[in-house]
Amino acid sequence: MKAILKKLITMIITLFIVSFLVFLAFSVIPGDPALSKLGTQATPEALEALREEMGLNEPFFTRYFTWIGSFFTGDMGTSYSYGIPVSELIMDKLPITLVLTGIALVIMMVFTVLLGIYAARHEGGIIDRILMVVNQIIMAVPAFFAGIIICFVFGLILKWFTPGAFVSYEKDFGGFVAYLIAPAVAIALPKCAMASKLLRSSLIEQGNMDYIRTAYSRGNTTKGVLYRHALRNAMIPVVTFWAMAYTDMIAGSVVIEQVFGIPGIGRILLTGISNRDYPVVMAIICLLALFIIVANTLVDLIYKWIDPRMRDNG
């Protein structure tokens, strides 16, 4: 319990550091938000009034705490280029990114376990060797190139789905999820290859340990030893990898959304970057950071659940 509390406190501190760095980065850049909003034709009085209104005349730390305070109450500022609240702009896009990375996570986990266990049990066999080569190649394929190939093979040739025909989740949730499967596969593929390779070697390593021999000597079946003894220990590095992979997949979703024409967070982030729409960029970066940090904390907690040795020394 104490360890959990400690983790939560670390998480909150990290969140503050990240948000502070983001705020700092966007404050020190040259350029006056009020000027860019009004244009160079603006009168000095109008500029001054707008600066006062936007709170730009306040000291740095006051501005930071106002910003972070309103961030948590859901007010993320107003977009420079659209003129509407940022929260309105991104809130209905958030589920898209969440569902996309969620599906990718599930695909990755299922295939890691299936392929990893299969390869480890048939170590040195023909399928194991083929899997190794295929894994090595897949690891080198960037997710967006995999996405383009998936578009071509399954979209244009096999016609399993229509690239670009995104279905909004408000209209048809089933169709929405179905459309996201292909992009989710694209982001999950390289991670899947890495994770199943890791699980394979981790399982093989566990297989040579003394406790496995002991387990066999007590009359356990291969299956029993594998699932009740070896797998649990072998999963520890894999779970760490999954957590890192998930954060990568969140970043990867920004790119993959562009490949499949999904109007998610990624697209707003990109237009925000090219339009120098800083409130939007700041809000999205902080939100993604929030996801990532919360996900990492969750993994640390799951860790303790898998591995009792970790429970005492938090």
Added chain:
Amino acid sequence: MKKKNWNLILGTVITSIMLLLIVVGFFFTPYDSQQMNIDLKLASPSLAHPLGCDHFGRDILSRVMEGAGTTFFVAIGTVLLGCVIGIIMGAVTGYFGGILDEILMRLNDALFAFPSILLALVFISLFGSGKYNVILALGIAFVPSFARIVRSEFLRCKSLDYVRAARLAGASHLRIMFVHILPNILPVLLSSLMIGFNNAVLAEASMSYLGIGVQPPDSSLGMMLSEAQTYLFRAPWYVLAPGVAIVLLILGFALLAESINKKK
């Protein structure tokens, strides 16, 4: 019988082919990569144009050679920048420890939790896009991962006998750090450099694909991919050429990194 190290052999072969392509492309390309020829619009591969032509009738092979060069340049620049700052940070924090170590490592942890591509996107939105800004953005984004590795290696080495002997012999801290310890951690550093290189290739390609990385007239593999995607159905080979070039570039270095790791 000694097992052949296929990783090393294949990695060397693939990397050499890509490097050859890049070096040759720097001095000579079969056609001018900017020359348009509307008659050859989306021409399929032929003897004159082995990889076909793009939507402006430009020779794809020439463009891939040049684009791979840009991607390579950006990746090397990124890794060097990230690595130099990372080594200095990691060496100082790992060797001296103390309050500076605490602060820098807390910062590092916060940044490390962040995918480097997102971090680079933040910097790009601050600096603007373009070849050199991408190097700067990615380079800074890569610092935490290098700093972390170097720091842990320095921590491990600083109490070893050879370091103590050097101290007794009167060597300065600076000399111990960079003349004694640094060469000893090179093998670890080398494989993480290669992995870093691969991540940089990946990140550059993704950013250029999104249109916020390298800008025209510089050509880049990622940018070619995003142009080619529009013509996916009419000219599939157009997508394949830059994509396969990226895959080979990454695969070659990944195999090399793996063979180094195995040797240890």
